[in-house]
Amino acid sequence: MKKIKALIVDDELNARSLLRHFIEDYCPEIELIAEAEDVKSAVKIINKNEIDLVFLDVEMPNENGFSLFDYFNKPTFETIFCTAYSQYAIKAFEVSAVDYILKPIGIAKLKEAIEKVVEKRNRNAQPNTIAVLKENLAENKIKKIGIHIGDGIVFMDLDDIFYFEADGSYTTIYHKNGKDLAVKKIKHFEDLLSSDNRFFRIHRSYFVNITLIKKYSKKDGLSITYDDKILLPISREKKEEFEEFMQMNNIL
Structure with missing residues (x-):
C-alpha cells in the first residue's frame, strides 16, 4: 500500500x-x-x-x-x-x-x-x-450532524429532524425531506445529543425534536403529534421528566 x-x-x-x-x-x-x-x-x-x-x-x-x-x-x-x-x-x-x-x-x-x-x-x-x-463551531449550539448512511456520511441540519426511531441495530431518521436509515443504534444519537435541549427520549423507540412538536396530548394515552399525522407515544415513566424538560425549555 x-x-x-x-x-x-x-x-x-x-x-x-x-x-x-x-x-x-x-x-x-x-x-x-x-x-x-x-x-x-x-x-x-x-x-x-x-x-x-x-x-x-x-x-x-x-x-x-x-x-x-x-x-x-x-x-x-x-x-x-x-x-x-x-x-x-x-x-x-x-x-x-x-x-x-x-x-x-x-x-x-x-x-x-x-x-x-x-x-x-x-x-x-x-x-x-x-x-x-x-x-x-461558529454556532452557539450544534447545527449539523454527520450521519453514516450506507457507505457514506450525510450531513443533516438538526433543526430539520423530527425524530429518531429505533430499528434494531439501526435507526430510522425522519426529517423534513423524508427519512433515512442510519447504521447506528438509537442510543448512539441519544448520547451524541445528550446536551442538546432540542432532543428528548420519550420512549425506548423514539428520540424526538421537541421544537417541532405540534401537539402534546394526555388523552387516550400520552402522545405527541407532528404535522397532524405523525403521532408518537410517550411512555408512562417518561411523562413527568418530559413535562419538566419542556418547561425548562419554555415550551410547556
Whole structure:
C-alpha cells in the first residue's frame, strides 16, 4: 500500500516530538514529510509537497488550526485534529465526523484515527467535513450532524429532524425531506445529543425534536403529534421528566 504522506502542525516542540515518535514507532502506514510550528509555515509546506494527511493542533498563537483551511478552497488532504480544546468543541468534532485526538495523545487513539483515514481513502470518500465543523463551531449550539448512511456520511441540519426511531441495530431518521436509515443504534444519537435541549427520549423507540412538536396530548394515552399525522407515544415513566424538560425549555 502506498504510504500516507503526513505533516505535523503544532506550536509546542514537545508535542510535535511525542507525536513524531509515536508515528515512527507504531504507524508504518505513515510517512512523515515535515513539521510546522504555525499555520503559515504549514501552508508553505503543503503548497510545496504532496501532503495526504495533516495532524493539526487547534490552539496556537496568531492563527488557530481552523484558519489553515482558509488558505485552500478545496483541501485535498485529510485532517486529524490533535487538541486539548473545550468539551463543546470536542462535541462539534464528533458530530461533524472529523477525526480528532484529545491531548495527551495515546497510541491506541492515534492508530484508531489513522485507520479511519485509511478506510476513507480506500473508499475514495471525501465528505465536506471541514465546512460542517466550522459551521458547528461558529454556532452557539450544534447545527449539523454527520450521519453514516450506507457507505457514506450525510450531513443533516438538526433543526430539520423530527425524530429518531429505533430499528434494531439501526435507526430510522425522519426529517423534513423524508427519512433515512442510519447504521447506528438509537442510543448512539441519544448520547451524541445528550446536551442538546432540542432532543428528548420519550420512549425506548423514539428520540424526538421537541421544537417541532405540534401537539402534546394526555388523552387516550400520552402522545405527541407532528404535522397532524405523525403521532408518537410517550411512555408512562417518561411523562413527568418530559413535562419538566419542556418547561425548562419554555415550551410547556
